[in-house]
Amino acid sequence: MESLLLGLGLSVLSAKVLNAIIIGVIILLVFVTIGGILTWVERRVSGFIQSRLGPNRVGPQGVLQWVADGVKLIFKEDLIPDGSDRILFRIAPYFCLIGVFCTLVVMPWGTGVIVADLNVGLFYFISITSLVVIGVLMAGWSSNNKWSLLGGMRAAAQIVSYEIPVGMGLLVPILIAGTLSMQGIVGAQGWLPWDWMLFKSPFTVISFIIFFIGSLAEANRIPFDLPEAESELVSGYCTEYSGFRYAVFFLSEWANLFVMGGLTTVVYLGGGNLPGIVADNAILSVVVFGIKTSVVVFVVMWIRWTLPRFRIDQLMKLSWKYLLPGAFLAFFGQAIYMLLTWEYQKVQYAVAVVVFVLFLGVLLKFIKRVAVNIKEQKLPVNSPNAPLA
Amino acid sequence: MGGYFQNIKDGFQSVFEGMSVTLASMFVRPVTVQYPEVDISTNETISRNYKSTLMGMPPNYRGILNVDLNLCTACGLCQKACPIECIVIDNVKCDKTGLTDKDGVAVKNRFTQKEALKTRASTRFDINMGKCMFCGLCVIACPTTAIKHTNKFEFNQSSLEELVLRFVSDEERSKAEARANEIDEEAARKKAEKAKKEEKAKEGEVE
Amino acid sequence: MSAALKTEFLTINMGPQHPSTHGVIRFIIKTDGEIIHECDPDVGYLHRGIEKIAETVSWQGFVPYTDRIDYVCSMNANLSYCMAVEKLMGLEIPERAEYIRVIVCELNRISSHAIAIGAANMDMGAFTPFVHLLREREHINDLLEMICGARLTYNYICIGGVNYDLPVGFRAKTEEFLNHFEVVVEQIHRLISYNRIFIKRFANVASVSPEMAMSYNLVGPNLRGSGVNFDVRKAEPYSVYPELDFDIPLGDGCEGTLGDCYDRYMVRAKEIKESIKIIRQCLEKIPEGEIKAVVKSVIKPPKGHVYFRTETPRGDTGYFIYSDGQSSPYRLKIRTGSFTGMSIIPEIAKGVFIADLVAIIGSLDIVAPELDR
Numbered sequence: 001m002e003s004l005l006l007g008l009g010l011s012v013l014s015a016k017v018l019n020a021i022i023i024g025v026i027i028l029l030v031f032v033t034i035g036g037i038l039t040w041v042e043r044r045v046s047g048f049i050q051s052r053l054g055p056n057r058v059g060p061q062g063v064l065q066w067v068a069d070g071v072k073l074i075f076k077e078d079l080i081p082d083g084s085d086r087i088l089f090r091i092a093p094y095f096c097l098i099g100v101f102c103t104l105v106v107m108p109w110g111t112g113v114i115v116a117d118l119n120v121g122l123f124y125f126i127s128i129t130s131l132v133v134i135g136v137l138m139a140g141w142s143s144n145n146k147w148s149l150l151g152g153m154r155a156a157a158q159i160v161s162y163e164i165p166v167g168m169g170l171l172v173p174i175l176i177a178g179t180l181s182m183q184g185i186v187g188a189q190g191w192l193p194w195d196w197m198l199f200k201s202p203f204t205v206i207s208f209i210i211f212f213i214g215s216l217a218e219a220n221r222i223p224f225d226l227p228e229a230e231s232e233l234v235s236g237y238c239t240e241y242s243g244f245r246y247a248v249f250f251l252s253e254w255a256n257l258f259v260m261g262g263l264t265t266v267v268y269l270g271g272g273n274l275p276g277i278v279a280d281n282a283i284l285s286v287v288v289f290g291i292k293t294s295v296v297v298f299v300v301m302w303i304r305w306t307l308p309r310f311r312i313d314q315l316m317k318l319s320w321k322y323l324l325p326g327a328f329l330a331f332f333g334q335a336i337y338m339l340l341t342w343e344y345q346k347v348q349y350a351v352a353v354v355v356f357v358l359f360l361g362v363l364l365k366f367i368k369r370v371a372v373n374i375k376e377q378k379l380p381v382n383s384p385n386a387p388l389a
Numbered sequence: 390m391g392g393y394f395q396n397i398k399d400g401f402q403s404v405f406e407g408m409s410v411t412l413a414s415m416f417v418r419p420v421t422v423q424y425p426e427v428d429i430s431t432n433e434t435i436s437r438n439y440k441s442t443l444m445g446m447p448p449n450y451r452g453i454l455n456v457d458l459n460l461c462t463a464c465g466l467c468q469k470a471c472p473i474e475c476i477v478i479d480n481v482k483c484d485k486t487g488l489t490d491k492d493g494v495a496v497k498n499r500f501t502q503k504e505a506l507k508t509r510a511s512t513r514f515d516i517n518m519g520k521c522m523f524c525g526l527c528v529i530a531c532p533t534t535a536i537k538h539t540n541k542f543e544f545n546q547s548s549l550e551e552l553v554l555r556f557v558s559d560e561e562r563s564k565a566e567a568r569a570n571e572i573d574e575e576a577a578r579k580k581a582e583k584a585k586k587e588e589k590a591k592e593g594e595v596e
Numbered sequence: 597m598s599a600a601l602k603t604e605f606l607t608i609n610m611g612p613q614h615p616s617t618h619g620v621i622r623f624i625i626k627t628d629g630e631i632i633h634e635c636d637p638d639v640g641y642l643h644r645g646i647e648k649i650a651e652t653v654s655w656q657g658f659v660p661y662t663d664r665i666d667y668v669c670s671m672n673a674n675l676s677y678c679m680a681v682e683k684l685m686g687l688e689i690p691e692r693a694e695y696i697r698v699i700v701c702e703l704n705r706i707s708s709h710a711i712a713i714g715a716a717n718m719d720m721g722a723f724t725p726f727v728h729l730l731r732e733r734e735h736i737n738d739l740l741e742m743i744c745g746a747r748l749t750y751n752y753i754c755i756g757g758v759n760y761d762l763p764v765g766f767r768a769k770t771e772e773f774l775n776h777f778e779v780v781v782e783q784i785h786r787l788i789s790y791n792r793i794f795i796k797r798f799a800n801v802a803s804v805s806p807e808m809a810m811s812y813n814l815v816g817p818n819l820r821g822s823g824v825n826f827d828v829r830k831a832e833p834y835s836v837y838p839e840l841d842f843d844i845p846l847g848d849g850c851e852g853t854l855g856d857c858y859d860r861y862m863v864r865a866k867e868i869k870e871s872i873k874i875i876r877q878c879l880e881k882i883p884e885g886e887i888k889a890v891v892k893s894v895i896k897p898p899k900g901h902v903y904f905r906t907e908t909p910r911g912d913t914g915y916f917i918y919s920d921g922q923s924s925p926y927r928l929k930i931r932t933g934s935f936t937g938m939s940i941i942p943e944i945a946k947g948v949f950i951a952d953l954v955a956i957i958g959s960l961d962i963v964a965p966e967l968d969r
Contacts, residue, residue, distance in 0.1 A: 049411050050727040053421045146608045150630070150950070222721050223793060226951075306407040306787070308794050309721035311951045312630060322397065366409055373413030376783055381735055381776040382442055382769060396792070403791040410787040411724060420731055444738040449760070451745040466893065472657030524660035524751040525744075529759055530893065538745065 023115060027104050034258050035251035036066030042254070042301050049305045073250075076243035081144050084240070088142035093241070093248040095135030100252045102128045103259050108182045110272040110285030121182035122174065125263065126167060129218065132256070133159040136227065139249070140237035151236030154312055155220070155227030161319045162217035162224075168327030169211025172204055172334045173197045173267050182266055189270035194352040196270040199359065201337055201351055207330035208268050210323050215260045217319070220253065221300060223307045224315060261296040265289060269296070418442075430540055450540040451523045454516055456556045460488055460496055460535035463511040467527035467536050475520040476527060481569035483510035488533065498532040505533050510565040511557055518544060519552040605633055610953075612641050618715055618957065619964020621938070625950070632953060635945040637938055642968040650928040655681060655895050656755055658925070663749035665930060666966040669708035671700045671740075672908035674753040679834060680904035680915040681755050685897045692885040693757035694836045699770075699878045700740065700752065702871040706777075707736045708909035709864045709871075716861055716958035717788050720797055725788045732780060735773050742766060755895065757888035767879050774872050781868060789865060798861060799852030802944040802956045809855065812940045815933040816911025817867065818960055821847035821860030828907040840877050842870045857959035864961070896923055910934055910961060934966040 010018065040055070040063055047054030055062040080089055106121040108114045118124055133156055140152015174180060176197060177188035189196050198208050217224040227236045238249045265271035272289040274281060310318065341347045420443060428434045432445040463480040486507050488496040498505045527536055546552050557565075610623040620641035626634040646665060650658050662677045663670040675697055682689065710733050714726035737747040742763055744752040752759055788794055804814070809822040819826060827844045829837045845866035847859030897919045905914035911933025918927040937960040945953050 046723075048415045048419065050724055051414055051417060051419050051731050052727065053419050053423075146606060150608075225721065302408060302411060303404075305724045306411045307404065307722065307791065308717065308788065308797060310793060311797060311949060313949070314796055366405065369406075369409040370413045373410050373783060374416050376779045377413060377417045379776040379779055380442075381773050382444060382738065383772065399792045403793070407787045407791055410783055414724075414728065420734070443734070444742075447742050447745065447763075449745040450741070469894075470654075470657065472653040472660060522660055522749075523746065524663075524749075525746075525759070526657065526660070526751070529754075 027115070028101065031101050031104060031255050032251060035255040036070065037063070038254040038258055038297065039066050039069070039250070041297075045298065045301050046305050049302070070247055073242075073247040074244055078243045078245070079240070081240050084144040085142040088138045089240075090245075092135050092138035092142060093245045093252070095138065096132050096252040097135075097248050099129055099131030099135065100256045100259055103263075106182055107259070107262050108186050108266055108272060108289075110282050110289050111183075111186065111274070111279070113272075113282050113286055114183060117181060117183050119179070119181045119184075122170060122180045122185065122267070125182075126163075126170070129256075129259075130159075130163065132218075132252075136237050139241070140227075143237070143240040145240055148237050148239050151227045151239075155237060157312070158217055158224060158226060158315060159220075161316060162214045162323075165210050165214035165319060165323040165327055166218060168324070168331060169207045169214055170267060171327075171331050172207040175331070175334060175338070176200060176204070186266055186271055186273065189273055191270060191273040191275050194349075194356040195273075196268065198268045199352050199356045200348070201334060202355060203330045203334040203337060204268075205355060205359075206326055207334070210327050210330065211268070212264065213323060214319075215264065216300065216303070217315070219256050219260050219300075221257070222304045223309050225309055226312055226315065257297055257300060258293065261293040261300065262289075264296050265292040446540050448540070449538070450542075451525050451538045452540045452542045453518060453538070453544050454521065454527070454536060454554070455539050456514055456516070456536045458511070458514070458535070458556060458561075460490060460533045461511065461514070462488070462505055462507045462533060462535075463509040463514075464532065466530045466532065470526045470530035472524070472526065473520050473522060475517040477513060477515045477517075478511055479513035480509040480511045481565055482572050483507065483565065483568060484572070496533050499534070500532055510569070512562045512565050514556040516554045516556070517552065518554055519549060603628075608950075618962055619967075621957075621962065621964055621967065623941075623953070625953070627950065630949050630951075632945050632948055632950060635942050635953065637941055639938060640968055642964045644965075644969065646969045647928050647930060650925050652924060654923050655897070655925065658928075659754060660749065660751045663751055664965065665969055666908070666910065666913075666932070666963055667748055668711055668963055669704045669909045670749050671704040671753060672708075672906065673913065674750065675701055675835075676904065676906045676908065676913045676915055678753050678755050679906060680902055680917050681895075681897060683904050684900060684902045684917060684919060685755075685895070687756060687889055687891070689757055689889055690886040691836075691883055693887045693889075695878050695882040696758050696762060696887065697753055698836055698840075699875055699882075700743070700750075700758075702874045702878075703736055703740065703770075705871045705909045706868050707733045709868050710781075712864055712909070712961040713789075713861065716955070716961075717794075719954045719958040720794060722788050722791075722794070725784050728780075728784055728787075732777055735777070739766070739770055739773065742769070754888070756891040757886070759888070761887050770875065770879060774875060778869070778872055781865075785865060789862070795851050795858060797951075798858040798955055798959065799856055801852075801857045801952050802948060802959075803853040803856040804940065804944060805855055808940075808943070812943070813936045814911070814940060815936065816907070816909070817860055817863040818911065818933070818937055820844065821863045821959075822855035823847055823849075823859075828905055828912045832905070834904075834906060836878075839881070840874055842874050842877075845870065857955050860959045860961075894923055896921055905931075908933070910963065910966060911937075930969055932966045932969070934962045934964075937962050938967055 043065070044054035044056075044062070055065040058064045058068045080086060103125050105115045106118055106125055108117075136155040136159070137152050140148045140150075140155065143149070173185055173188075177185045179185065179188075185197075193199060197204055199205070220227055238246060241249060262271070266289075269292050271292055272285040274285055274288060278284055341351075418439065420439065422429060422435065422439075422443065427438060429445045435443050435445045463478060465478050465480070468474075468476045468478050488505050488507055490496055496505045497503065523538075525538065528534075528538060544552075605626040605628055608625045608627060610625055612620040612622045622638040622641065624636040624638060625632055646661055649661060653661070659674055659677065662673045665673050710729040714729040717723075718726040740750060740752075741747050743766065744750050744760055746752075804812075804818075804822045806822045806824045809819050809824060814822070823846055825844060825846055828834075830844060845863050847855060847863050849856070849859060850862070851858050899919060899921045901916065901918040903914055903916045905912045912931075913933065914931040916927075916929040916931070917925055920926045941953075941956060941960070945956060948956070
């Protein structure tokens with residue numbers, strides 16, 4: 001892009017600035033579309049889990065529902081509650097937005113498809129997403145509403161204490177790959193499942209689970225959605241927001257989901273890697289990345305509609321007493337394992353295959369259970385052939 | 390120490406179980422009835438579309454009330470039974486007639502099993518559907534099943550007055566009142582004739 | 597200088613409009629951060645004066661109003677009132693009517709407990725079990741609609757018997773439904789009731805000892821969750837319950853302490869199984885016959901008063917009726933289980949989290965219209 005602009009005869013500085021603005025706008029559009037489409041997906045998925053249809057009227061199968069919601073929110077009255085801190089109230093949503101939006105810059109959408117391949121990419125990723133907690137706390141405090149304050153305080157405690165398992169969970173892939181850059185971590189994996197970071201050893205499985213649970217808490221999803229617990233605090237920290245500001249919170253929450261899914265794919269599931277013959281095909285790489293991220297996002301939504309939520313003290317206990325020791329165990333275990341098998345690459349390969357086969361076994365057991373459950377739910381009721389007694 | 394690991398194991402097991410149940414319910418047909426497009430007033434369409442796990446409206450659904458004035462004896466039992474007093478009946482005298490339903494069969498009183506005779510004609514039969522609570526006490530009280538529930542439930546009108554169902558039209562009312570006046574006059578005339586006859590008979594006796 | 601920091605309690609209003617209180621109830625909570633120091637309930641937002649209305653309508657005309665006292669289990673409320681008036685009048689009910697009454701009351705007990713369990717789950721953040729239970733409850737609504745034409749406020753049980761007879765095909769449909777429901781409700785328990793996170797939310801929270809339960813006059817599953825073996829169907833049997841064989845599930849502190857929220861919740865879950873047993877027995881034993889005793893259209897019970905209680909899903913509901921021979925009651929007083937359930941909340945909500953208060957309200961199964969009448 002920059003070379004194109006330079007070729008048009010602009011000076012170097014203005015070409016750089018224009019380049020940045022255009023890419024920023026493209027990423028913003030991508031961000032908004034992803035956030036919107038994910039709301040529709042969540043509502044349909046939740047509908048099917050609960051034996052009902054989700055929205056299916058606006059547009060074919062309801063895909064334009066988020067556009068209708070966005071238009072409605074823009075037209076709503078912009079209320080600022082009396083007695084609230086006006087400046088903080090106004091800028092709080094934008095902190096959340098920036099925290100999520102800026103991560104899309106280092107997301108490797110495929111092999112070679114990345115906006116800025118920083119060599120501290122992962123570190124930048126984790127630090128930028130911490131801006132979200134500032135936004136949430138500001139929203140909770142400035143709303144002049146006790147329920148929002150409670151929600152904001154809970155959110156602060158939760159997000160800050162779950163940053164540590166997330167960070168520790170990312171240490172193991174960094175150890176294996178030896179670099180912090182996102183493309184480097186993708187490059188250290190292959191396209192076969194047992195070449196993914198997830199199955200490389202039992203310790204990576206533990207660290208994946210810890211990372212996954214931590215990122216659920218970072219994204220404020222059930223079972224960790226205390227800050228916006230619908231049944232208790234009406235809407236938690238964003239109770240007083242209406243109109244466009246609420247739309248900004250809303251969008252950034254859903255896009256955060258995608259971002260977390262993308263991070264999981266890139267770091268643990270070999271995002272975007274393709275078999276040797278089509279290794280350079282950028283579009284296919286983006287498609288593979290998209291599919292893997294969608295699977296992760298679907299699993300996150302599925303967990304949301306299955307589990308109840310934790311109480312605040314149980315949440316803290318989980319983080320500090322269970323996840324943190326587990327993360328340390330995984331890190332040291334992996335380090336010792338790598339030290340012991342430094343010469344023997346074949347042993348590492350064999351261990352990876354064994355872990356993958358065990359995972360397939362668990363998956364098979366799961367599918368059998370699902371089949372039993374489906375048969376139970378389909379027991380007949382009100383069938384027309386029942387004899388008239 | 391044992392509790393620590395037991396907690397972890399229990400946690401994973403319950404998440405495993407729970408997720409298998411929710412995934413299973415994704416493969417069961419959704420039970421949303423997209424109402425105005427699907428006809429719910431009988432069982433047919435719904436059973437076909439939903440493999441008959443859902444039922445449509447049964448024939449005895451308690452919907453908006455309807456009065457068949459050909460069967461009504463204007464006895465006022467439904468008015469007495471209604472706890473909210475949303476039925477208002479005014480009645481006047483009429484000729485004693487038997488009642489027949491649409492097949493021509495004579496109608497019987499449900500409680501006494503004798504033939505139902507219409508001795509009063511109603512000049513006003515108003516039911517205020519705004520107040521009605523669809524309890525069905527009037528239907529239970531009626532001896533000739535003149536007042537019945539239909540299976541209609543969509544009844545929004547644009548003003549409160551339109552919510553009142555008036556079953557006796559103006560011409561029927563004037564006809565009934567005119568007939569009642571005629572009956573009264575005839576009765577008065579007969580009484581006068583009878584009185585005259587008696588007087589004549591008395592005079593005849595005295596003479 | 598070491599002056600202590602001045603702190604004060606935060607007064608929050610869990611107002612009449614709130615997503616998790618079941619109906620319009622209001623709590624004024626004084627908290628120290630997240631821990632409740634004092635909880636003050638404020639009732640009366642749904643008071644409609646039903647007891648006063650009873651003095652102006654006829655005896656049969658009051659039956660639809662009893663539906664609306666507790667619309668989640670309206671057949672049971674109908675039954676309470678009708679049996680009280682029948683006792684006052686000394687009326688004999690045909691046996692078929694008694695069996696039909698028990699069948700519909702137990703069906704309504706199942707649907708009421710399904711809502712209680714589902715609402716408790718929804719307060720904890722698990723929305724799916726609630727929707728699944730509502731889906732199953734629709735089948736019960738369909739069965740009862742087949743009988744009397746209405747889905748929520750039935751007005752089916754009347755003074756003297758029941759209003760309509762069971763339609764053709766009811767028995768087969770009901771048995772098929774019970775076979776389906778037993779299995780599906782067990783699946784829902786596997787989804788949520790045996791879930792470790794849910795158990796951790798409910799167990800060891802606000803345990804009520806048997807002595808405290810009796811001194812606060814709790815009834816129904818709230819009382820049995822604390823281990824006290826008292827059920828009106830066994831203690832003062834009415835209708836055909838003496839001929840039926842069923843158990844009374846009691847709370848036993850299986851996951852936490854005796855009388856905590858999980859015990860009360862599981863007592864309701866087990867009562868669903870007992871109700872299914874009762875309905876199956878009734879469907880086999882039901883005789884042919886009349887469905888309504890001969891009753892005048894304007895009834896005037898003799899002078900006197902009566903107090904009669906039956907076991908509704910929320911405990912024992914009692915009707916005190918005083919009649920002075922007119923065509924309307926002179927005074928009618930209804931005693932409901934939700935009212936006493938509400939009265940124990942200030943006592944057991946001390947020292948718990950706000951999130952636990954939501955769990956307590958859900959486990960006590962407080963329904964606002966029954967609270968305020």
